[in-house]
Amino acid sequence: MNITLDDIARRAGVSRATASRVINNHPHVNPAVRERVWQAIRETNYQPNLPARSLASRRSQVIGIIIPQSIHTLFADPYFPLLIEGIAHVCNERQFSIMLDLATTTDGDPYRHLGRRGFLEGAIVASAVEDQFLLQWLAQETIPVVSVGRIMSQQAIPYVDVNNRHGARMLVEHLLGQGYRRIATITGPMNIVAGRDRFAGYSDALYAAGLPVMPELVVEGNFSEQSGFSAMQTLLRLVPIPDAVFAASDMMALGALKALRAAGLSVPGDIGLAGFDDIPLAAAMTPALTTVRQPIGELGQTAARLLLDRLVTAPLAPVTQRVMLPTELVIRDSCVRQR
Amino acid sequence: MNITLDDIARRAGVSRATASRVINNHPHVNPAVRERVWQAIRETNYQPNLPARSLASRRSQVIGIIIPQSIHTLFADPYFPLLIEGIAHVCNERQFSIMLDLATTTDGDPYRHLGRRGFLEGAIVASAVEDQFLLQWLAQETIPVVSVGRIMSQQAIPYVDVNNRHGARMLVEHLLGQGYRRIATITGPMNIVAGRDRFAGYSDALYAAGLPVMPELVVEGNFSEQSGFSAMQTLLRLVPIPDAVFAASDMMALGALKALRAAGLSVPGDIGLAGFDDIPLAAAMTPALTTVRQPIGELGQTAARLLLDRLVTAPLAPVTQRVMLPTELVIRDSCVRQR
DNA sequence: CAAAACCGTGAAAGCGCTTTCAGGGTGAAG
DNA sequence: CTTCACCCTGAAAGCGCTTTCACGGTTTTG
Secondary structure: OOHHHHHHHHHHHHHHHHHHHHHHHOOOHHHHHHHHHHHHHHHHHHOOHHHHHHHHHOOEEEEEEEHHHHHHHHHHOOOHHHHHHHHHHHHHHOOOOEEEOOOOOOOOOOOOOOEEOOOOOOOEEEEEOHHHHHHHHHHHOOOOOOEEEEEEEEEEEOEEEEOHHHHHHHHHHHHOOOOOOEEEEEEEOOOHHHHHHHHHHHHHHHHEEEEEEEEEEEEEEEOHHHHHHHHHHHHHHHOOOOEEEEEEOOHHHHHHHHHHEEEEEOOOOOOOOEOOOOOHHHHHOOOOEEEEEOOHHHHHHHHHHHHHHHOOOOOOOOOOEEEEEOOOOEOOOOOOOOO | OOOOOOOOOOOHOHHHHHHHHHOOOOOOOOOHHHHHHHHHHHHOOOOOHHHHHHHHHHOOEEEEEEEHHHHHHHHOOOOOOOOOOOHHHHHHOOOOOOOOEEOOOOOOOOOOOOOOOOOOEEEEEEEEOOOOOHHHHHOOOOOOOOEEOOOOOOOOOEEEOOHHHHHHHHHHHHHHOOOOOOEEEEOOOOOHHHHHHHHHHHHHHHHHHHOOOOOEEEEEEOOOOOHHHHHHHHHHHOOOOOOOEEEEOOOHHHHHHHHHHHHHOOOOOOEEEEEEEHHHHHOOOOOEEEEOOOOOOHHHHHHHHHHHHHHOOOOOOOOOOOEEEEEEEEEEOOOOOOO
């Protein structure tokens, strides 16, 4: 069978307790004994049994990444991989493991691990969407949680977010600086904070320039290419059409671009276009898309640090840490005012 | 504290053994008793402790997805998310969980879970790269493993792969059909099977057409955009330059396209270009890229099924199942022979 | 020099579950 | 009416580890 701690203890001529102390780096062990134990471990290639350890210590060294159903259709976006990689980086450093909890539609309870006991020490909720089950769970949770992006209806949850509002404002101000005046926006879903904040940034910029927010220039999308396409078609029915469009995601900008092409309009010749996210595709498009870059990897790293720090120090303290990461304006070719 | 199985048993007026039987759906329990236990569980909102269960049953219901260091720089590709989503789909159906094991550079042992006892019931190795540690581990492994993509040096590992060779051949034959004759290729890394197979398909097509494989028309890349860019620069130094280029990944095709643009050449006007993978970007590029589509989600699902079936039935049997999934030629605008 | 503090160690009691074993009941078979 | 098979249930023995507690020995303190 497998080698157990007992085997190690026997081999090193100590008790199981001492062997355990050595493995867990506890103080108060004679250096000579310590070395004997390590040697036994090396010789036998011993690996501790994780479930046994978790059971006894009540610590699993595992955190979950919760990705709600409603958004993991966007999983193909580079957003999640980069986020997860950021999280993994920190977790690896600190000897933590990552459980992936992609919500599923197949059974009643969409999350496999939420609420299961003793398995997850903490969780990172990826992308602050308002999901029925998730909110319900969060409301009565027993393990520490950090959210990536704010969840408005859950005030008490620590989060790390990107400054969507400021990023959008900078972008629209750039548009204004180019001389555009009739600027439309294709927003994200207004039931998630990122959608609302980016719209708020758009409003801020117009307001600061003394321009009104015209309702007919605001169309709601859902971050997908398809929704960008339809929204653009709607906008094209206006007379006159907008002179520039700020899409709240690059994918929507891509959809908008396709609609514009289909209508025989050129970008930026006939109309300016800008996005948000700076996915790789943004740079590859023709014309290359002006957009706002989010530090996604950093977002993940920060979330992981927040969570792990909390696990190590004060798991139960009602911490309400908030971190806001800056965005960066990426100017390319899609909204240059021609003269 | 937390509710345990003991509480449930007491509440339902049965022994712990019986309560356990109910939860695990064992036969030979009186229906009335069964209902009493379920009711107690409902009333208390009991959730079993996973580590305890794993320890006692020696089954964790967790599988690992192993992503080697050398490739998770490519993690931003849509490849991994889609693959993982496919795996997750099957795992959710069968009540299994997913541990993500992104190899790390921070410490000596790059994988956190490989070899840890009692935690992983099985593992899926994503993308069959030849990684030192991984191979060493695979060679002496105790849990079932399924590989996505063949690992040439490990013959005994079941795998599911895409028919890279055939896909590449079909694509190059399409190029030949368009009238291209001086077709170059930017290959993937030749130390991984996908790289070699796609090159083999390229050779097959040329061979079948009675054309030689010219060494100067073959440049090795590593699937990244950057490597495609450099490789194309190399190819552009040839006289005459190739009349078409088959890049073994869409990202490399994108890099190549940029190099061509920088050189003032138009695609497909001056030179044809094709890729492999059919990532979303391929359709969004200008010109839209002709490429080969892999059924990535299906790849993940199949791998998961293979593994889970094996876990349930014969964990130790030296199964050597192989599944080969077909690819699909996606013809767009980047390699149309002008007359 | 007595008292107190500290160090290194082992025994033993769990952590919360599964599973084997045995036994009592019931109905069918002989 | 006995025997056997079968169903249902509980007692108890772990699964492999951590951690508390106690104890003897050594050092420090007043």
